[in-house]
Amino acid sequence: MARPERDPLTGQWTTGHSWDGIKELKTPVPVWWVSTFLISIAFSILYIVLNPSFPSPAGKAFAMNPVSTREGLAIRLEEAAARMEGMNARLLERPLEEISRDAELARFAFNAGRALYQVHCIGCHGPGAAGQAGQFPALVDDDWIWGGTKADIHQTIRYGIRNEDPDSRQSQMPVFGQILQPHEIDQLADYVLVMGETQPGDARRTGHPAHALFQQQCASCHGADGRGNIEFGAPNLTDAIWLYGGTRAEIRQQIAAPRMGMMPGWHQRLTDAEIVALTVYIHGLGGGQPPRPAEPLQSAAAATGSSQPQTPAAPGAAG
Amino acid sequence: MATHAPPPPETTPRPAAPAAEAAPRPRAHIALPAPGTHVVRRPVRPRPTTGRWRRTKDAVMAVILVLFFILPHLPWPRPDGQPQQALLFDFVGGYAYVFPFRFGYEDLLLLMGLLLVSAMGLFFTNTLVGRVWCGFSCPQTVWTDLFRKIEHAVAPKIGRGGARLLWGGISLLTALTILAYFAPARTLWPLIFTGEAAAFTYVLLAAFTLATFFLATLVQDMVCTHFCPWPRFQAVMVDRDTKVVTYQAWRGEPRGPAKRKAALAAQGTAGGDCVDCGLCVKVCPMGIDIREGSQLACIGCGLCADACNQVMAKLGLEEGLIRFSSDREQTALATGRAEPKPRLRARTLGYGAMMLLVMAVIVPVYLDRTGIIVHVVPDQTGGFVRLSDGSIRNIYQLGVQDGRATTGPLLVAVEGVPEARVELVTPGAEASLGNIVPAQAPGARQANLRMMVTVPPGRAAGRVPVRFTFTPEGADAPEAVERGWFVGPGSGR
Numbered sequence: 001m002a003r004p005e006r007d008p009l010t011g012q013w014t015t016g017h018s019w020d021g022i023k024e025l026k027t028p029v030p031v032w033w034v035s036t037f038l039i040s041i042a043f044s045i046l047y048i049v050l051n052p053s054f055p056s057p058a059g060k061a062f063a064m065n066p067v068s069t070r071e072g073l074a075i076r077l078e079e080a081a082a083r084m085e086g087m088n089a090r091l092l093e094r095p096l097e098e099i100s101r102d103a104e105l106a107r108f109a110f111n112a113g114r115a116l117y118q119v120h121c122i123g124c125h126g127p128g129a130a131g132q133a134g135q136f137p138a139l140v141d142d143d144w145i146w147g148g149t150k151a152d153i154h155q156t157i158r159y160g161i162r163n164e165d166p167d168s169r170q171s172q173m174p175v176f177g178q179i180l181q182p183h184e185i186d187q188l189a190d191y192v193l194v195m196g197e198t199q200p201g202d203a204r205r206t207g208h209p210a211h212a213l214f215q216q217q218c219a220s221c222h223g224a225d226g227r228g229n230i231e232f233g234a235p236n237l238t239d240a241i242w243l244y245g246g247t248r249a250e251i252r253q254q255i256a257a258p259r260m261g262m263m264p265g266w267h268q269r270l271t272d273a274e275i276v277a278l279t280v281y282i283h284g285l286g287g288g289q290p291p292r293p294a295e296p297l298q299s300a301a302a303a304t305g306s307s308q309p310q311t312p313a314a315p316g317a318a319g
Numbered sequence: 320m321a322t323h324a325p326p327p328p329e330t331t332p333r334p335a336a337p338a339a340e341a342a343p344r345p346r347a348h349i350a351l352p353a354p355g356t357h358v359v360r361r362p363v364r365p366r367p368t369t370g371r372w373r374r375t376k377d378a379v380m381a382v383i384l385v386l387f388f389i390l391p392h393l394p395w396p397r398p399d400g401q402p403q404q405a406l407l408f409d410f411v412g413g414y415a416y417v418f419p420f421r422f423g424y425e426d427l428l429l430l431m432g433l434l435l436v437s438a439m440g441l442f443f444t445n446t447l448v449g450r451v452w453c454g455f456s457c458p459q460t461v462w463t464d465l466f467r468k469i470e471h472a473v474a475p476k477i478g479r480g481g482a483r484l485l486w487g488g489i490s491l492l493t494a495l496t497i498l499a500y501f502a503p504a505r506t507l508w509p510l511i512f513t514g515e516a517a518a519f520t521y522v523l524l525a526a527f528t529l530a531t532f533f534l535a536t537l538v539q540d541m542v543c544t545h546f547c548p549w550p551r552f553q554a555v556m557v558d559r560d561t562k563v564v565t566y567q568a569w570r571g572e573p574r575g576p577a578k579r580k581a582a583l584a585a586q587g588t589a590g591g592d593c594v595d596c597g598l599c600v601k602v603c604p605m606g607i608d609i610r611e612g613s614q615l616a617c618i619g620c621g622l623c624a625d626a627c628n629q630v631m632a633k634l635g636l637e638e639g640l641i642r643f644s645s646d647r648e649q650t651a652l653a654t655g656r657a658e659p660k661p662r663l664r665a666r667t668l669g670y671g672a673m674m675l676l677v678m679a680v681i682v683p684v685y686l687d688r689t690g691i692i693v694h695v696v697p698d699q700t701g702g703f704v705r706l707s708d709g710s711i712r713n714i715y716q717l718g719v720q721d722g723r724a725t726t727g728p729l730l731v732a733v734e735g736v737p738e739a740r741v742e743l744v745t746p747g748a749e750a751s752l753g754n755i756v757p758a759q760a761p762g763a764r765q766a767n768l769r770m771m772v773t774v775p776p777g778r779a780a781g782r783v784p785v786r787f788t789f790t791p792e793g794a795d796a797p798e799a800v801e802r803g804w805f806v807g808p809g810s811g812r
Contacts, residue, residue, distance in 0.1 A: 100749035110747030128700030128714065140700060140714060143707040239707035240776070284747055286704070286714060286771050 084112070088273035096150040097291050099280055106280065113281025116274055120266065129285050134244055136261065140285045143241040147230035148289035154279040160265030161233065168265050171232040176217070177256035184213060189252040192226070195238050196246075200225040363540050363606035366598075367471050370625025379455045380464060388492070391499035395419075398725050402503050410501060413764060414722075423722040425692050432681030439674035441549075445556040446667045448643065449563035453549070454620030459542045462535040463604070465489070486536055487528075494527030540605045544616050551615075559646040560664055564619050566599075566610040566641050569653035574610075577634070592636050599623035599641055609641055619643075690722035691729070691799040695770070695787050703806045709776035711807050717743065717770040719789070721759045728792045729756040729799075731770070735785030736805045737778050742771045756789070772805065779807030 004016040007025055014023040047053070052063040063069055087108045091099065100106045117129070124136040131138035137145060146156050146169050159167040176185060187210035198204050205211060215224060221234035228236035235243065243261075244254045266275060282288070393405035395418060402409060407416040415422040422429065441452055453460060466489070470482045498507060498520070510516040511524065534542060543550055557563060571593030575583075580590030593610070600608045602623060605616045609623045627641040651659050698714040706712055719729065731754045733739040741754040746769055759766055785805045788797035 100747065103745075103748065106747035106749075107745075108747075126699070126701065128698045130700035130702070130704055138704060140704045141706050141712075236707065240705055240709035241707050280747060284744065284749075284769075286712070286744070286769070287706075288749075 084108075087112075088271070091273045091276045096154060096276065096279065099276070100284075109277045109280035110284055112274070112277035113279070113284075116270065116278050117281055120270070121278070124263075129282070131243075137243050138241075139282050140287055141241060142287040142289075143236060143239055144230065144287070144289065145228075145235050145243075146233050148283075148287060149291050150279055150283050150288070151291065152230065153282050153288070154275060156263070157275050157278055157282070158265060158267045160263045162260060162262040163264055165265045169233055171221070171234070171260075173221070173234075173258040173260060175257055180213075180217070180255075182256075184210070185252055185255050188213060188218070188255055189248050192237050192251050192255075193248060195226040196240070363604065365467065365604045365606070365622070366601045366626075367468075368598075368602040368622055368626045368629070370622075370628055372621030372625050376455055376464065376620060376622075380461050383456060383458075383461050384465065388496055391496060391504050404503050404505070406500065407503060408501050421690075421722065423690070423720070425690075425720065425722055426688065429681055429685055429688075432677050432684070435677045436674055436681075439670050439677065442556050443667065443670040443674060445553050446558065446561055446664065446670060448619075449557060449561050450550070450553060450617070450619035453543065453618040457618075459534060459547075460604075460618065460620070462493070462531065463539050466535045467604075483536075486532060490528045490531040490535070491524075493531045494524050497527050498523060540616070543605065543618055550618075554615075556666070556670075557613075558664065558666060559650075560662060562643045562645050562648075563613050564609055564617060564621055564624060564641065565613065565644040565646075565649060566593075566623075567639070567644070567649065567652070568610070568612075569649070571610070571640050592631070592640050594630065594634065596630055598626040598630055602626040689798040691789060692720040692722070693787070693789055693799045693801045694718040695801045695803045697804070697806075698769075703779075703808065705808075706773065710773050711776070711779050712771055712773045713805050715770040715772070715803070717756075717766075717768045719756050719759075719766045719768070720764060721756075721766070723798075726759045728758050729789045730754055730792060731756060732788045732790070732797075733772050733785050733805070734788060735783055736772075736774050736807075738775050739785075739805070740773045742773065744769045744771070755792075774805070774807070779805060780809045782806050 004013050004026070006012070007014055007023070010025060010027070013026045015026045017024055050063065050065045052069050087105065090102075090105055091109060094102070094105065099109055117125075118127075121129075125131055125139055126136075129139040137143075142148070144152065146152060146161065156169060159165050159169065161169045162171070176188075180188070187208075191205075191208050191210035191214050194204050194208055214226075218226075221232045222228050222237055223234075226237040228234045235241075240246075242250070244250060244259055266278075270278070390406045391404060394403050395405035395416070397403055397416070401421075402416055404416065405418050409416065413423060415426075444451055466486050469485050469489070470479070473485060474482045495504075495508065495511070498511075502520075507516065507520070511520060538546075570591060572591040574591050574593035574595040577594050580594075583590045599610065600606075600623075602625070603609070604620060604622065605618055607614060607616045609617065621643065624639075624641040624643070628638040631638045631640055645661075648658055651657065694717070696716045696718075698716055700714055704712040704714065717731075721729070731741045731743065733741055743752040743754065743756060744750075745752065746767065752768070756766060756768065783805050785803055787801045787803060789799040789801075790797040
């Protein structure tokens with residue numbers, strides 16, 4: 001072991017070790033390297049202080065900058081809600097039918113409606129709103145059991161169908177299996193199929209053995225010509241759309257032991273503005289109908305008699 | 320030695336006091352560089368020279384500088400809403416305007432091809448004549464050269480301070496011009512001068528000004544030896560037939576002053592043509608000695624050849640002691656053989672072929688581009704929708720990017736299913752657009768529409784391939800075609 005000494009060639013100190021006469025220089029680390037190292041340490045300390053790095057006993061990550069914490073999420077959700085507040089207010093001010101005249105508002109409503117649809121409606125009506133055969137109606141076609149104007153759709157979304165809410169759409173198809181004879185039901189099913197192929201007054205209709213029976217038992221809801229009535233949610237029997245199937249057996253089954261869909265009302269879970277946005281979205285999927293001439297234009301707030309967003313109900317209250 | 324030898328009495332123990340550390344370090348022991356490793360003088364202050372290569376350099380420099388400073392100010396008539404500047408890379412708007420052409424993100428393939436062609440062009444020239452790009456046209460060379468020219472011209476009259484001021488002015492003008500390639504000069508420059516431009520604009524301006532100033536005054540040749548990757552690997556494209564700046568050692572050596580050569584001649588030994596005047600070193604912008612052979616720092620500008628030729632002319636000797644020449648030529652000349660004819664090499668042909676190949680790919684791509692990009696994605700209806708009259712509807716999400724110079728309405732049609740009716744709707748809007756994609760507003764990147772294709776009852780069955788065609792109003796042929804599927808009953812749903 002040699003003593004540390006100055007190396008004559010470089011002027012640097014050696015470590016003092018000697019291996020078979022080979023000595024090692026103790027050249028200091030370059031200043032630029034040391035400063036980069038120290039700056040990196042300072043940066044990492046700053047980073048730890050500013051950004052979530054360690055969990056604290058309270059269960060919250062310690063961070064001065066809450067950019068990726070739950071608090072940060074809450075802050076940004078509030079900001080987003082504040083940004084949408086103005087648009088939501090405009091959605092409620094405008095009559096339903098006038099929203100589409102404001103391109104910016106219409107785009108907002110459609111996109112907001114799509115987001116809401118994908119949370120609340122997609123489970124039954126499907127990702128493309130094509131419904132599920134035999135269970136839930138398609139919302140992209142031009143056939144509406146309870147009406148396809150914006151006001152109709154708004155009402156349906158708001159209060160739902162055949163639920164406990166007295167404001168919901170209510171109707172009941174009798175269980176004709178307990179009322180009519182099996183051969184009468186067979187004849188009715190045949191008559192319904194004939195209606196789809198013929199115009200009202202056609203001899204195949206008027207001459208049909210079940211013609212009188214239909215007028216007596218079914219016409220009050222489905223109409224004398226079988227075109228249905230949205231007031232009772234009685235579907236059109238002459239078109240090509242059959243929610244519960246269009247074969248003779250399926251129609252017979254539906255007459256004998258009717259299935260009737262129900263839908264929750266959403267006014268306790270969604271705000272008024274959200275229901276309007278959903279209405280615009282559903283109406284814009286391709287099957288929305290223009291307003292009926294007699295309907296006066298009125299805003300959603302006036303229609304529901306309230307402009308205050310509803311507070312979410314306790315779980316289960318909406319049934 | 321394992322045993323601990325007693326220290327010699329004169330050895331001073333390691334001093335603990337920092338004062339001793341601060342003592343000047345012995346420098347005299349640093350070994351001289353080995354022969355062939357030339358130490359570059361710092362800073363390099365090349366002496367001006369004249370000659371063939373200097374004139375070529377001046378001409379190239381003039382063309383590059385004029386083009387650089389003038390191009391962003393050339394006007395070009397374009398439709399309203401588009402910049403009227405001939406050359407503009409509009410990052411905010413997302414378009415590159417190049418005289419009559421407009422390129423968008425969708426044309427990035429062309430840019431990639433252009434870069435490939437440029438790279439192959441660089442390699443191609445490098446196999447033939449070495450680093451002419453570096454020596455004559457690289458911006459680092461041009462601006463450094465310009466600044467040195469200015470210094471030589473004005474420093475004797477107004478001093479180095481005056482020259483620095485001029486350098487600063489040119490750096491600022493360069494930075495302003497660079498910005499003008501990315502934002503319209505006509506609107507940006509007044510904003511900058513009135514102090515109304517965005518703060519970031521001034522940051523960029525300062526960055527480009529300082530970069531120009533320091534790269535061309537302080538860093539200069541170190542960019543080529545320390546920053547730039549090209550010198551490091553260009554050597555693999557140099558072979559025995561590449562003409563590079565060469566000192567003809569067989570003719571020049573042994574070098575020495577003319578007097579000494581006369582003495583040698585008297586003894587019957589012939590001296591070389593090189594009189595060792597050192598002018599080739601003094602004029603070199605890289606501060607190297609070409610007589611040490613081809614080297615990394617040589618940018619192939621030929622200024623040493625110019626300087627040497629002047630000296631040779633004065634001495635009445637043949638010019639070209641330093642010249643562009645290949646290793647094969649030198650080998651032949653050194654051994655007294657005739658100068659070999661240049662031969663074609665696979666390397667040169669290969670780079671040339673690759674250049675042509677890339678062009679053969681991008682030119683058809685360019686000719687085929689219409690500027691319209693269409694995306695048709697089936698909506699998530701899971702198949703078809705039956706309407707109350709029994710007709711079958713398919714719903715698609717349609718995205719149209721209209722990158723044409725003049726946008727206009729597009730008519731949409733579906734081929735493959737009979738009597739298909741196309742209906743487009745802006746999401747949320749009530750009114751149907753029919754089968755017409757409306758003309759896009761200036762600055763709009765993409766129109767997103769809902770496309771409903773409806774076929775009368777009994778016309779569609781199963782899953783059939785279809786073509787969506789997009790035809791400009793008044794045109795005969797579609798400018799964009801997208802393939803897709805139409806789903807009808809009996810397709811498994």
